[in-house]
Amino acid sequence: MHLGLGAFSRSHLAWYTARALDARDWGISAYTGRSRELAEVLTTQDGLYTLIERSAEGDRASIIENVVEAHVGGDLASLIADISADETVIISLTITEAGYRVGVDGLLDSTDSHVRADLAALSNIEAEPNPSAIAVSTAIGRLVLGLDARRRACSGPITVMSCDNLPNNGSLLREALLGMAEAIPDTAAWCKQMVSFASTSVDRITPSISPEEQEELAATYGDRAPVIAEPFSDWIIEGEFPAGRPAWESAGARFTDDLEPWESRKLWLLNGAHTLLASLGQLRGHRTVAEAITDPVCLHAVNSFWDEAERHLPATLGLTEYRSALHERFANARIEHQLSQIAIDTPTKLRLRVMPVAVRERESGREADACATVIASWLAAGEQRLVPLGIEAADTGTAFSWDHAVLAVESLSTKLAADGAFLSAVRDELDRVRHILSAAR
Numbered sequence: 001m002h003l004g005l006g007a008f009s010r011s012h013l014a015w016y017t018a019r020a021l022d023a024r025d026w027g028i029s030a031y032t033g034r035s036r037e038l039a040e041v042l043t044t045q046d047g048l049y050t051l052i053e054r055s056a057e058g059d060r061a062s063i064i065e066n067v068v069e070a071h072v073g074g075d076l077a078s079l080i081a082d083i084s085a086d087e088t089v090i091i092s093l094t095i096t097e098a099g100y101r102v103g104v105d106g107l108l109d110s111t112d113s114h115v116r117a118d119l120a121a122l123s124n125i126e127a128e129p130n131p132s133a134i135a136v137s138t139a140i141g142r143l144v145l146g147l148d149a150r151r152r153a154c155s156g157p158i159t160v161m162s163c164d165n166l167p168n169n170g171s172l173l174r175e176a177l178l179g180m181a182e183a184i185p186d187t188a189a190w191c192k193q194m195v196s197f198a199s200t201s202v203d204r205i206t207p208s209i210s211p212e213e214q215e216e217l218a219a220t221y222g223d224r225a226p227v228i229a230e231p232f233s234d235w236i237i238e239g240e241f242p243a244g245r246p247a248w249e250s251a252g253a254r255f256t257d258d259l260e261p262w263e264s265r266k267l268w269l270l271n272g273a274h275t276l277l278a279s280l281g282q283l284r285g286h287r288t289v290a291e292a293i294t295d296p297v298c299l300h301a302v303n304s305f306w307d308e309a310e311r312h313l314p315a316t317l318g319l320t321e322y323r324s325a326l327h328e329r330f331a332n333a334r335i336e337h338q339l340s341q342i343a344i345d346t347p348t349k350l351r352l353r354v355m356p357v358a359v360r361e362r363e364s365g366r367e368a369d370a371c372a373t374v375i376a377s378w379l380a381a382g383e384q385r386l387v388p389l390g391i392e393a394a395d396t397g398t399a400f401s402w403d404h405a406v407l408a409v410e411s412l413s414t415k416l417a418a419d420g421a422f423l424s425a426v427r428d429e430l431d432r433v434r435h436i437l438s439a440a441r
């Protein structure tokens with residue numbers, strides 16, 4: 001079963017499962033978060049869709065057949081039936097970073113109004129004879145509602161697996177889920193015993209498709225829900241699957257007891273650079289990753305950030321090859337990866353993908369200049385409303401001041417905001433970025 005049916009789960013999870021040697025034994029019942037359209041279109045296509053692997057040289061299309069049911073996220077009756085069924089043994093998630101609803105402390109954010117509403121609704125479950133009438137709206141709330149039904153049905157153990165771009169995503173999901181399950185004490189205890197949490201590092205660039213391209217692809221493939229992805233893919237998994245799993249390793253996935261270095265390599269080098277390009281690239285007038293990476297100013301900033309990040313990763317991870325492959329992947333101009341899409345929720349992404357490098361650089365006694373450039377690019381792009389700063393006064397006010405900048409840095413890391421030398425490097429870089437931009441006009 002999958003929560004967060006979208007482009008990525010279909011280019012990655014479903015694709016790996018379809019290529020596994022035991023693919024015929026497995027099917028995926030998938031739920032969107034909110035969108036009705038994708039679930040409806042896929043249902044009319046019997047769950048079938050075309051995956052287009054798009055390299056710089058051409059396209060290779062294949063039909064993926066293992067999404068056996070597609071539901072709207074709010075279809076709670078089906079969701080409860082799926083989660084409580086004994087034959088459901090894995091629930092995977094791609095609900096986006098924001099979908100976990102955790103605070104900076106890594107715990108379920110009880111100040112979030114949707115979280116509070118779900119906690120209140122779940123705590124009344126005993127009084128409600130029809131659980132699908134319980135009004136839960138968050139992905140985590142729905143998951144707990146389903147797991148409560150699984151407990152009552154006396155079904156067996158299950159693995160919950162996050163495939164979102166978050167560090168330590170399995171543990172983060174565990175904290176969020178147990179925080180929500182506290183609303184039903186027996187279910188919280190059952191989850192601790194019966195639910196296994198797998199962490200994964202997932203990698204395959206899968207851009208959203210523009211409406212114009214949708215039309216073209218519908219005409220070419222007769223498919224109203226195709227997915228485009230780069231040919232490259234990688235999947236590293238840590239965790240237990242007590243009730244079984246597809247033989248994903250036969251399709252190229254790797255299992256490890258220590259995911260953290262692989263995850264940091266991917267999140268810092270790939271996603272960190274994407275987040276940098278979303279700011280600097282848009283400031284420089286680019287629309288896509290491929291356009292931005294051909295710009296020497298952006299390329300220099302990416303390489304400098306990679307130099308800093310690489311110092312804090314084990315050399316055994318093949319970093320030279322990984323960087324060079326990344327450069328080639330970013331430059332694939334046939335993949336139209338919009339910087340505006342990547343810019344969504346930039347503050348959270350910087351906090352998790354860039355600040356850990358900056359902190360390590362400063363702790364090692366270095367300047368962290370390249371990280372300062374990333375932050376300065378974000379501030380400059382936020383000043384121009386190209387990316388969110390996450391500071392209400394700056395995102396909605398009329399003027400941007402250095403005080404807003406300091407508040408913004410503080411929201412990413414209180415430690416770095418208290419580091420005068422780092423703040424001063426950010427200020428110098430902000431002046432430099434503004435100067436480069438005004439010279440270019």
Ligand SMILES: NC(=O)c1ccc[n+]([C@@H]2O[C@H](COP(=O)([O-])OP(=O)(O)OC[C@H]3O[C@@H](n4cnc5c(N)ncnc54)[C@H](O)[C@@H]3O)[C@@H](O)[C@H]2O)c1
Binds near residue numbers: 094166202
């Ligand atoms: N697209 C990629 O290249 C890629 C690569 C690696 C990992 N990922 C991970 O997958 C996630 C989804 O990417 P996608 O390309 O499938 O996006 P998408 O927009 O195609 O699908 C996102 C899905 O998540 C649901 N969703 C969105 N916000 C939610 C929320 N707040 N709560 C619950 N559900 C929510 C949506 O309704 C949809 O079902 C990313 O955020 C990232 O963590 C994506």
Ligand SMILES: O=P(O)(O)OC[C@@H](O)[C@@H](O)[C@H](O)[C@H](O)CO
Binds near residue numbers: 202
């Ligand atoms: O929304 P994000 O930042 O998690 O993702 C945007 C892209 O960086 C991301 O989708 C990458 O393409 C992906 O992580 C590649 O594996």
